[in-house]
Amino acid sequence: MNLVQSPPRAVIGLAEAAIDLGAVRANVRHYQRQLRPGTAIMAVVKANGFGHGAVQIAKAAVDAGATWLGVARADEALELRAAGLTVPILAWLYDATELMWLSDVDVSVATVSELQQVVSAPSVHHVHLKLDTGLHRGGSTPDQWIELTRAAAHYEALGAIKVRGIWSHLSHGDDAAAPHSRRQLELLRAGVVLARRAGLEPSVIHLANSAGALTLDAPDCNLVRIGAGLYGIDEMGAGLRPAMQLVTKVAQVRRIRAGEGVSYNHSYVTPTDTTIALIPLGYADGIPRSAGAGGAGADTEASVLVRGVRMPVRGRIAMDQFLVDAGDLPVEPGEPVVVFGPGDQGEPTAADWAQWAGTIPHEIYTGLGSRVPRRYKEATR
The missing domain is CATH 2.40.37.10 (Lyase, Ornithine Decarboxylase; Chain A, domain 1)
Incomplete structure (x- = not known):
């Protein structure tokens, strides 16, 4: 079936956005073929699935093999849970008052004060410690990282949290030759070493976005976050399908x-x-x-x-x-x-x-x- 050849004359109302869920599945599978074996995919469905519909896109992505979902805000995570999605979800923007509702949602933590807010919540949370490796848009500064990882290890030993991930965000993810990306990867690797020295054993390490997943050689990262590429935004000319x-x-x-x-x-x-x-x-x-x-x-x-x-x-x-x-x-x-x-x-x-x-x-x-x-x-x- 071709969506372009047969737009309906009797369009619902004045207009509609026709979403090809098959294209979403195909894009996920495209990434699976390109990634190293054992690398998991987080489908990023923030902002209502980039305007496509978060729940529908999330279900299609999970059906195609994505094993994580990523959102920006707490209400976005709760919408996915209410729709019956059970895979791990990471949320990275939330208020302390929302933590009581996020007991089954992983949350990002960048400072000791944020960590203490999570620890004070009524439920044990899985957390991803975020290290600022150069985007300078959230994340622990390198000089505060040791304090953060030690505090996290302390609270984990008390059973108050579980550190499931360590992550960062590329500043030049759409540039295959960017020295910035290699520098960021090296900083993240150093951060993981320090976290392990503090006693943490995160199960997922992630840095790459949609473009970086195809261009950044990072064998020690076992999770990639696919946002733009999920919807067919093809920044690298990889043959993705707009949905x-x-x-x-x-x-x-x-x-x-x-x-x-x-x-x-x-x-x-x-x-x-x-x-x-x-x-x-x-x-x-x-x-x-x-x-x-x-x-x-x-x-x-x-x-x-x-x-x-x-x-x-x-x-x-x-x-x-x-x-x-x-x-x-x-x-x-x-x-x-x-x-x-x-x-x-x-x-x-x-x-x-x-x-x-x-x-x-x-x-x-x-x-x-x-x-x-x-x-x-x-x-x-």
């Missing part, structure tokens, strides 16, 4: 004459007579305003696919709608529109929209608003 296709339908069509201004402030003026089609999505739905004419994005024109033809966006993207130029094509209201998808049939991709908006595909996916329903398919086998 989301955003489809809608033409809402209105009108013929306008040369010299007419289009949308707010008339930032685009038609050079010839043309047909303008109204697309019922806007920046409230996650279509970046900066991708429209007069925005701050790339010079190339944003476009959508209608009748197998790329139709360029004209004028500013508004909160609920934007306009495209159909030229002289006989377009009618109700025509299926592919805003983005895998790109197989010539439609734009999320990466294209990211380029037009001057951002990254992650922001395109996570910015997709709640007004756009998600529908799940098994199109990739």
